Amino acid sequence: MRKLLLPVAALVASVSLHAADDLRSNVGIGVGTMIFEGQSGLLSQICAATTNGCFGNQTFAITTGTLGAKPWTGIVSNGEVQSFVRDNMDQLAREMAAGQGESIETLAELIAVPAAERATFAQNLQAHFGQIYASPTVTSTEVVENLAKVVEKA
């Protein structure tokens, strides 16, 4: 584990969050919000009132995020697509089912769908929603794999 993390830390110039990232690397629907649970009690709200909304549990050291991202070779091995899908499992599901939305646009940008084909791309995802989000317990890695099958077939 330590060996694996070292080059990552060197790349990202920060040691923060990566353990947490690893834990969240392959998540299901509805999981993304769990890390924030337990923050909504009345007492914590009142405390927050005196300490400003600036406080919160989040990444507190700098990470490069999408800074320094490498060009991709394919959808499945595209780290940006992987992390985007992982972070937005629920919204992607919503917008895929609706056949439009900002997360679909972002996905299209990340995998370089030409602007003229974006509408068809979104409709294609909507038509194949059941294959991409194939089961209630589908994980983000599976969503990316299923997505690759649908997109590459088209």
Place this chain on the structure above:
Amino acid sequence: MRRLLPLLLATALAAADQYTVGEVQAFATARGLAEDREWLTLLHVERAWYGFRRSLVDDPAFFLAAEGRRDPQAELDASIAGLLAAPIADAKHMVERFPARAEFLIRRLGLDRTRLPVPRSQEFEDAYAGLGPRSAALCFPTAYMNTPASMFGHTLLLIRSRVKTGMASQAINYAALTGDDGGVAFALKGVLGGYPGHFSLMPYWQKLNEYSDLDQRDVWEYELALSPEDLRRLLLHVWEMRGIRSDYWFFDENCAYYLLYLLDAARPELALHEQAPPWVIPLDTVRIMREAGLVTGVSWRPSLATKVKARAARLPPARAERARRIALGELPPSAAVDGDVAASADELDLAADYLQALRNRSKVDQAAFQPRFVPLLQERARLGVPAQEAISAPVDVPPDQGHGSLRLGFGGGYHGGLRYVEAAIRPAYHDLLDPAAGYTAGAQIDFCSLVGRWYEDGQTPVLERFDAIGLRSFAARDGFFHQPSWKVDTGLVRELVGNERNDEYHAFVDFGVGASWALGGAGLVYALIDADLRVIDADPSLAIGLGPEVGAILRWDRLAIQPGARWGSYVGGLHEDNWRLGLRGSFTVHRDLAVGFEAARWRSWDVLGDSLGIRINAYF
């Protein structure tokens, strides 16, 4: 000679094969770079205060010179020495650690990059190319309807990147690392600079997930007019702030203040941080940026809760109710689908929004959520893309266009048989009767509100009331959301006690919790159970009063009124049954001018009295 010296030094520098530290330092000193605004901004040096001047940054790692925090000249000399030093294996070169300072020195001293041991920070250049910055925006998440705390809000900077959708922006966030402290320790340490503040960078979608989905906060985005050169300087400075710690001070050295520094690093002549008031509210930074002419456009993102409310309001009640039951798992998703495809899609979207909101509030657990969510969306996916109405902002005024947060009031009236004139100051932020435009309805956050009065029988003015904190969160209950309504007031109040009508000061903490309900579009009614703790000059020195409070907040255009009644039975150092029946109101003359009024009859501490008052309130 003063003018000749830099010229001679510049000529000497230009002729040299290799720069020598002493020469470059002398040149920089001759050009007065140590006192240059851009240099002081990069070091976060505060303007002189009684001759005492130092950087806000507390982390020694931010300075190359031992005295760098207090001595910009020493830091300049050390930075030049670092810039010209040969790279050492396994150690970061100055150019890698402080690329903004390096670029500043190269630019302002006209140094030839090819003659530097490390011409540029390759790590930064790679990251910059990967990000592909296009422009910048300021993000202001507004109040979560049940958290007045969030009215103070937060601001973060967004860098629009090569991926063109807004959610794929890079978010630059300054926040305190609070750890696991809770309760009072959390509050005190936050106010007193007990937590370290750090900059962080993350994809904006992560912040959106947090704000708009979880916290139910709508988000405003203000596009900023920064040139590509400005953007580059901004990111260079963010790069050198990585991992650097500064003590986080709630009132001034907070997220909002540090973002002003970033903008100043982007364009030093803005000097935004010098315009900041002694206490910095995130919303004020938006105003400062607008006044500096930086804001070129405003957009809005609805939170999940806003979407639920908007869709529920526009759907026929039967459809809204069915959507609610689908989200709760009481009906199958197919129940929503009929011949009206657009309405069916809206109904399923409402069910999905609400189901996600329930999940975010832990009202539905993961095991129940997944098998309900996916079939619902499968049903939705069959409906294609019918023409659905977009969701628009419930307030037509962006938050920075609301009234100023500092309120000064002057007025007069009659209280307990005596006439008075009064003056009032409230540094921040918004109370329920202040002009409503731009603020979240039903939410109040007042800080350090002070009222002084001069009564007709008095020799000197008296402190009538001091409210350290005055919070209200009245979120109307509906079929979808059932938050409690609550209030907290704490401070010091002057009371008339007993037959002698003795002046006494009571310190108090007055807490109430209950519920409120919407009255059509006119306002809301609320009912609370209050517990009022008093610290008094008696034996025992504590008294506590319990009792109900009911009231309403009604608005018609410019007029807002709040009728209310309260009863409390006190035990402890004072045994009394107190009650109050009254009406408060406010008439908005202008965004930053209102007339407040009050009429009440009350019985407290065995005194029966009336109050009648009027006050002009101006907002700045």
